[in-house]
Amino acid sequence: MGLSHQSIINMQPDVQLVAVCDSTRFVLDMLEKYTGVRVYNNLSKMLQSEDLDAVIIATPSKFHGPMVRECLEHNLHVFCEKPYCLDVTEGERLAELAKQKGLVNQVGYHYRFVGAFQEVKRLLDIGAIGDVAHIKAEAYGPVVLRPSGSSWRNQRSEGGGCLYDYAAHPLNLVNWYFGMPESVGGTVMNKIFSADSEDEIYATLRFGSGLSGQLSVNWSDESYRRMTTKISISGTRGRIYADRQECQVYLRDGGNLPDGYLSGWNVRYTTELTPEVWAYVRGEEYSAQLDYFVQRIKAKEMDNINSFTSALQTDRLMRMLIDDSEREPIAASGDYQPLAKGNSSWWQRLTNAS
Amino acid sequence: MDKVLFGDNQFFGVNHMSEEKARAQSMRFRDTQAMIDVLDMAYEAGIKTFMCTTHERIGEVCDYFRKHADRYPDYRFYPGMPYAHKYANAVTDHGIVGAIKRFLPNDGLMDAVVRGGSAVAKKEIDGIATLLIDAEMKMFEGLSTPVIFLQNVVTDFLLGLGMKDAFRVFADHVKTRYNAEPGFFSMNMPRLLDVLEEVGVENPIICSNINKIGFRMCGGVDLYQQILAQRQFRPVAMSVLASGAIPPREAIEYVCQLPKIESIVFGASSRGNIRQTKALIDEFMAVRQD
Numbered sequence: 001m002g003l004s005h006q007s008i009i010n011m012q013p014d015v016q017l018v019a020v021c022d023s024t025r026f027v028l029d030m031l032e033k034y035t036g037v038r039v040y041n042n043l044s045k046m047l048q049s050e051d052l053d054a055v056i057i058a059t060p061s062k063f064h065g066p067m068v069r070e071c072l073e074h075n076l077h078v079f080c081e082k083p084y085c086l087d088v089t090e091g092e093r094l095a096e097l098a099k100q101k102g103l104v105n106q107v108g109y110h111y112r113f114v115g116a117f118q119e120v121k122r123l124l125d126i127g128a129i130g131d132v133a134h135i136k137a138e139a140y141g142p143v144v145l146r147p148s149g150s151s152w153r154n155q156r157s158e159g160g161g162c163l164y165d166y167a168a169h170p171l172n173l174v175n176w177y178f179g180m181p182e183s184v185g186g187t188v189m190n191k192i193f194s195a196d197s198e199d200e201i202y203a204t205l206r207f208g209s210g211l212s213g214q215l216s217v218n219w220s221d222e223s224y225r226r227m228t229t230k231i232s233i234s235g236t237r238g239r240i241y242a243d244r245q246e247c248q249v250y251l252r253d254g255g256n257l258p259d260g261y262l263s264g265w266n267v268r269y270t271t272e273l274t275p276e277v278w279a280y281v282r283g284e285e286y287s288a289q290l291d292y293f294v295q296r297i298k299a300k301e302m303d304n305i306n307s308f309t310s311a312l313q314t315d316r317l318m319r320m321l322i323d324d325s326e327r328e329p330i331a332a333s334g335d336y337q338p339l340a341k342g343n344s345s346w347w348q349r350l351t352n353a354s
Numbered sequence: 355m356d357k358v359l360f361g362d363n364q365f366f367g368v369n370h371m372s373e374e375k376a377r378a379q380s381m382r383f384r385d386t387q388a389m390i391d392v393l394d395m396a397y398e399a400g401i402k403t404f405m406c407t408t409h410e411r412i413g414e415v416c417d418y419f420r421k422h423a424d425r426y427p428d429y430r431f432y433p434g435m436p437y438a439h440k441y442a443n444a445v446t447d448h449g450i451v452g453a454i455k456r457f458l459p460n461d462g463l464m465d466a467v468v469r470g471g472s473a474v475a476k477k478e479i480d481g482i483a484t485l486l487i488d489a490e491m492k493m494f495e496g497l498s499t500p501v502i503f504l505q506n507v508v509t510d511f512l513l514g515l516g517m518k519d520a521f522r523v524f525a526d527h528v529k530t531r532y533n534a535e536p537g538f539f540s541m542n543m544p545r546l547l548d549v550l551e552e553v554g555v556e557n558p559i560i561c562s563n564i565n566k567i568g569f570r571m572c573g574g575v576d577l578y579q580q581i582l583a584q585r586q587f588r589p590v591a592m593s594v595l596a597s598g599a600i601p602p603r604e605a606i607e608y609v610c611q612l613p614k615i616e617s618i619v620f621g622a623s624s625r626g627n628i629r630q631t632k633a634l635i636d637e638f639m640a641v642r643q644d
Contacts, residue, residue, distance in 0.1 A: 007514025011545070026451050034479060035516040225367055225376075226439065245371055269371045271569050271599040280541035280572050281510045 002058035003027070005081075006037075008287050009056060011279035014294050021046045043067060047074045054104075054297055056290075057081060060152035061159020065090045068308075072097050077104040079293045082172070083164045083318065084311035091315050095308035104296045106289070106304055107311035109172045111229060113285035113292070115273025116247040117173060120231060120240055123249065124177055128258050130237030135178065135205075135213040137170035141227035143219040147193050154194045161197030163189065163318055167217040169229050172314045174205065174213055177233070180313050181205040181213065187324040192220040203321050215321075244283075245270050355403070355501065355559075358635050359432065360396045360628075361592065361621035362406040365389050371597045379623065386414040395625045397426065399632045405432040405561075405619050407505065413493040420496050434503040434539060435490040454482055479520055484527045491532065501559060502528045506539035513546055522553040535559055537590070542572045544581050557586055561619065564591035566600050566608045582613050590617045602634055610638030 002022065010017045019038040022028055028039040040046035047070065054077035057067050065085045071078050072094065084107045085091030098105040111117050123129065143165070144154055152158035153165060174181075183206045189198035199220040205213035219227075233240045238251040246269050253263045277287035289306070296304045363369070367380035383389050393404060393415070406412045412433075419429060441453060491502070504524055512520045525536035537559035540546040550558045568575040570593065582589060594609045595602060609615060618635050622628045 003515070004511065007511045010516060011514045011542075024451075030479070031515070034519055037516075228373065243373055245369070245373055269597070269599065271371065271567070271596050274569075276568060276572070276574060278572060279510075279514065279545070280570055281514050282507065284570075 002056075004282055004286065005056050005058050005290070006031075008279065008281050009290050011281075012291060012294055013278060014298065018052060019046055019050050043070060047071070047076075052076055054079070054293070058108075061086055061164055062152070062157075064159070065094065068094050069097070072101060072103060072105075075101060075103065077293075077297045079106045079108065079290065080308075081108045082311065082314075083107075083159065083168050084308060084315050086159050086164075086315075088312065088315050088319055091308065091312045095312055098308055099302070102300075102302060104293065104300075104302060104304060105308040106293045106296070107306045107308065108289060109169065109306050109311065109314070110283075110285040110289050111169055111173055111244075112176060112305055113288040114244050115270055115275070115284075116242045116244060116268070117231065119247040119268055119273055120233070120242045121177060123240060123247075123258060124233070126258060128238065128249070128251065128261070129233065129235030129240060130255075132178070132211055132233055132235040134211070134234050135174060136230075136232040137174050137213060137215050138230040138232075139166045139170045139217045139219075139227065140221040140224045141166065141219055142222045142224060143227075144193050144199055145220060145222050147195070150196055154197050156197040161194070162199050162217060162219045163197075163201055163321065166219045166227065167201050167215060167321075168314055168318065169227075170215060170217065170231070171317050172311070173229070173231055174215075175310070175313045175317065177231075178207055178211060178213070180317065181207050184317070184320045184324050186329075187321045189322075189325040192218075198325075201321070201325075203324065205317075247273070355588070355590070355617045356401070356430075357617055357639050358401050358632055359403045359405045359590070359617050359619040360393065360401045361619045362389075362404070362409075362412070364621040364623050365392075365411075366407070366409055369597065371599075382623065386411060386418070389415055390418055392623055392628075396628050396632075397429070399625075399629050401628070401632060402426075402428050403430045403432055405434060405503070407437045408433055408435045408490045408493065409437045410493075416493045416497055430498045430500055431494055432501045432503060432537065433491065433494055433499055434505050434537075435487065436505060436508065438505060438507040454486075479517070480523050483520060483523050484531070487524065487527055488531070499532060499534055501535045501537045502532060503537035503539055503559075503561060506541055509538045509540045509546065510542055513540070513542060513549060518549050518553045521550055521555055525555045525558075537561060539592075541570045543589075544573045544577050547581065547585060547587055550587075557588060559588045559590060559616075561590035561592055563593040563596075564589070564609055564612065564615070565594050565596040566605060567596050569593060569596035569599065579612065582615070587614070588616050589614050590619060591615050592619045594618055594620065602631060606631070606634040607638050610635065610642060 006020060009015055017037060019040060020031055021040040021043050023041060028041060031037055032039045055071045057064060057078065057080040059067060061083055064080050065087055068078055068080050085094060153160040185204050187203040188201065190200050192199035200218040201215060203215045205215065228243060230243045237255055238249060241248045246267055249261060249266045251257055251261055251263050251266065257263060274284050277284045278291060279287055281287065292305065364379050365383045367376040369376035369379065419426060528534050528536040536555065538546060539561045541563060543560055543562035546560060563570040564578060571578050591609045595605045609618060620631050622631060
C-alpha cells in the first residue's frame with residue numbers, strides 16, 4: 001500500500017516528497033535508483049535527518065501506534081492508514097497528543113471520499129428516508145482464497161485479518177452515518193482458509209431508539225472481482241442502497257423530496273457524484289483523501305474528516321466485536337430454559353394469546 | 355490505426371456505473387464462445403481491431419483466432435498489459451520480490467534465467483520489465499499485435515512515482531522484440547505526455563478518457579482540449595460515453611470534432627449497440643476538419 005500512497009502524493013502539486021522509509025531493501029534500492037528520492041530503513045533516523053512537515057504511515061497495523069507517536073513527538077502532521085491503532089487506550093492518548101500539539105491527524109478511511117457514500121450521508125442528514133430502522137453493512141472480496149503462508153495481513157496479532165482489513169471499512173461507514181452502537185451481539189468470526197485470523201465476520205449492532213444494524217463481511221469470496229462494500233439502509237420514508245459505483249434511493253410518495261429526487265426509485269452514479277482529482281492512480285477517493293489532508297495542513301484546520309478521534313470509534317467497535325465473538329453463546333441443549341414470562345418471545349406471546 | 359477499436363471491459367465484469375450490470379455481463383460471457391460471438395458482430399460491422407487486456411481468458415480468444423486465421427485475415431490485437439489484479443494479489447501474498455519471481459518465465463530458457471536472475475539481483479528495471487512483458491505477450495504468439503499498450507494502473511502508478519525510465523524500457527522492448535508501436539493508457543494524459551517526451555518516446559500513442567463531462571480526465575476538459583490542439587502525439591479516446599452518462603450521438607460528435615483523435619475505443623455487447631456506435635463514429639469522423 002505504501003507505494004501507491006507514494007505515487008499519489010508525489011503528484012500532489014502542493015507537496016514535495018522528501019524521503020521514503022521502508023523495511024524492504026529491494027524496494028528502497030529501486031526507488032533510489034529510478035526516482036531519486038532519499039531512502040531510509042529506519043524511521044527514527046529519517047525523522048532526525050530530514051526536515052519534514054508531514055508523514056504518511058502505511059505499514060502493517062501493529063506499527064501504527066508507535067510510529068504515530070514518534071511522528072507526533074517530532075511535530076509532524078500525520079496521515080495513518082486504517083485501522084488507526086490496535087491498542088484503543090494508546091489510540092486515545094495519541095489523539096489527545098495530536099490535539100494538544102495542533103497537528104492535523106487523519107486515518108485512511110477512503111470510503112468517506114467516495115461520492116456515492118457521501119450522497120448517503122447527505123440524504124440521511126436531511127432526513128430523506130425518515131426515521132431509520134436498519135442498516136446493513138457489507139464487504140466482500142477475493143483476498144484469502146486458499147490456505148497459504150502467513151504474512152502480517154492474515155495474522156490478527158499483527159493487526160491483520162478480515163476484521164481489521166475489510167470489516168473496518170463498512171464499520172467506519174456505520175460510525176459515520178449513525179455514530180457508536182450502544183451494544184453488539186451475535187458476533188461470529190469464522191476461519192475459512194486462514195490459520196491465524198478470521199476470514200468472515202457477521203454481527204448485530206444495536207443503537208438506541210429502535211435502530212439496528214447488521215454486519216456481513218467475507219474476504220474469501222472469489223465471486224467478487226475486487227473489494228466491494230455495500231450499504232443498505234431502510235427508514236420510514238424510503239430505502240437507500242449504495243456501493244462505490246452508485247447510490248440507489250427509493251422514496252415514498254408525499255413529504256419533502258430532496259432536490260432532484262422523485263418518489264419511487266432514483267439512482268445517482270459515480271460519474272456524476274465524483275469531483276475531479278488532480279491526479280488519478282487507483283480511484284478518485286485515494287487522491288481525494290490525501291489532497292484533503294494537505295489542504296487541512298495548509299489551512300491549519302484540525303476539525304477534519306477521519307480524524308484520529310473519529311477513527312478511534314471504529315477501533316473501539318472492532319474491539320467490542322472481538323470480545324463479543326469470544327463470549328459463550330446460548331447453547332441449544334436439553335437444559336435450555338426459555339426466558340421467564342413477561343420477557344417471553346413474540347411467538348410465545350402469540351401462542352399464549354390464541 | 356483503425357478509427358474504431360473494440361474494447362473488452364464488458365467481457366470481464368468491468369462497469370464503472372453498476373455492479374449489477376457488471377455481474378450480468380460476467381454471466382453472459384462466462385463462456386468464451388459468447389465473447390467470440392460478440393467479436394464476430396463487431397467484425398461484421400467492420401471493426402477489425404480488438405483492444406484487450408491480458409486476462410487469462412483472452413488466451414482462449416487468441417487460440418480461436420489462431421485456429422481460424424483464414425476467416426479473419428486482417429484481424430489485429432492491441433494487447434494492454436498487465437491484467438493487474440493477478441499482480442496485486444501476488445504482491446500481497448508473496449511480497450514484491452516474490453511476486454516478480456513468480457511471474458518470470460520458468461520454462462528453463464537460458465535467456466530468461468540470465469536476464470531474470472541477474473536483473474532481480476542487480477535491481478535493474480530493464481531485465482525485470484522485459485521479462486514480464488514477454489510473459490504477458492506469450493498468449494498472442496502468431497497473431498498480429500501492431501500496437502502494445504501499458505495499462506493505466508501501471509502507467510499512472512509509475513508516472514506518480516517518477517519512474518520515467520520504465521516507459522522508455524517498455525517502448526524500446528515493444529519496438530525491438532515485437533516490431534510494434536508502444537501505447538500507454540492513462541488517466542493523466544497531460545502529465546504523461548510531458549514525461550514521455552522527456553524520456554524520448556516520440557509522438558507517443560496515448561489512450562485516455564476523453565469525454566464531454568471530463569470523467570477521469572485529470573487536469574480537466576479545457577487542458578485536454580488545449581493539449582490536443584497544440585501538442586504532437588497520437589491520441590486514442592476511451593470512455594467517450596463516460597460509462598453511459600452522455601447520450602451516444604452527443605458523446606461521439608463531441609470527441610470526433612476534437613483535433614488529432616486517431617481512434618475511438620468502445621465496448622458493447624449487442625449487435626444493435628455495436629452497429630449504432632460504429633455508424634456514429636464513421637459519420638462524425640467523415641466530417642472532420644483535419
